[in-house]
Amino acid sequence: MGDVPEEGGVFSGAFIPPNEYDGHLFAPALKAKKGALISVGTFRALNDAALGDFSHVIIFDHDRAATAFNRRNLELILTSQDRFQYLMELFDRPLDQDLLASVRAGGIAESVFLQKLLRAPRNSWNFFERLLMFFPPRPRPQARAVQEALEAAAWDATGSLVDSIMEFAKQPQRWQNSYFGSSGLFSAIQSQVREKRIAAVNGSLTGEMALKAVADRLKxxxxxxxxxxxxxxxxxxxxxxxxxxNLRALPFSPNAVIVATAGWMFQPAGAVRADDGWAYFAVSAKQLLKAARGMWDDWEVFLASGRRP
Structure with missing residues (x-):
């Protein structure tokens, strides 16, 4: 996105690991969508992108740690041979070529591959633990950069991330509709990264610069x-x-939607309450901006405008 001004405040990384696992419920709202996708977060943006047909994807987050991770994660995706190598390195495991060859050839089930990954020692373990492993090859620079971003964000963020991604693997519908679990979706994301159609931008939804700068560049x-x-x-x-x-500044298409989730204490109109406890819903951008008055009670308008994704 060029020289979009940085606008982040916090450096937390608390939400780098996903805590919403049923994003496939957005599929009807994302299917065949073109143009640009703007999404907060980390992995959710890429899973959204994989389910649509977007020309450009902007991962837009206020957390500087999340943005740093997003940029390194895109490099890891770009340089991985496939999703199996990507997961192995994202999980901070040594590259096991025999294991990769087995799962690629269909010699072992994907569930077995994941269990073996979970049992494998991590690259970041200490000298004596690595000695017991007979000093496996050092991780690639892109893999190391991802782990450094996680280490800068929080203690054992890798462990939390692995646990979160394994939540997707517990249900076939979640896994197969994510770029973790679908080779086709992973390839689609990898192509977008290669073509420089995915960018990570640091900014606030309520800021004065970044989102407006994104809007200007898109226009x-x-x-x-x-x-x-x-x-x-x-x-x-x-x-x-x-x-x-800021929403009024964005060049929304006529049928643009805002997709969102809400915690257990909120029940937006038309929302689908999923197994992960979140309510998933969509709002017409055009209808919201028509009804909004630019006041605090626009949040109630937002919730009341919800519909099934």
Missing amino acids: HRGIQVSVLDVSNAHQTLNDWPRFIQ
Whole structure:
């Protein structure tokens, strides 16, 4: 996205590991969508992108640690031979060529591959643990960079990330509709990264610079936004009038949608309550902006405008 101004404040990384696992429920709202996708978070943006037909993807997050991870994760995706190598290195495991050959050839089930990954020692273990492993090859620079981003964010963020991704593997529908579990979806994401059509931007949904700068660049290139994924950020926004103002600056397509989730205490109109406890719903961007008044009670308008994804 060029020289979009950095606008992040916190450096946390708390939400690098996903905590929502049923994003496939957004598939009807994402299917055949073109133009640009803007999404907060980390992996959710890539899973959204894999389910649509977007020309451009902007991973937009206020957490500087998440943005640093996103940029390194894109490099890891780009340089991995396939999703099996990607998962092995994302999980901080030594490259086991025999295991990779077995799962690629169909010699072992994917569930067995994942269990072997979980049992394998991590690259980041200490000298004596590595000695017992007879000093396996050092991780590739891209894999090491991902782990450094995780280590900078939080203690044992890799462990939390692995646990979260394994939540996807517990249900076939989750796994097969993610780029972790589908070779076709992984290849689609990898192609978008290679073609420089995915960018990680650090900014706030209620900020004064970054989202407007993204809007200006999209307008300049004649690209419309067809999907905005705000996750559950709408529950914590500190300035709803500013949020609505920033939305008005985006070049939404006529049928653009805002997809979101809500915690257990909220039940947006038309939402689907999933197994992971979150309510998944979609809002017409056009209808929301028509009904919004640029006031704090626009949050209630947002929830009332919900429909099934």
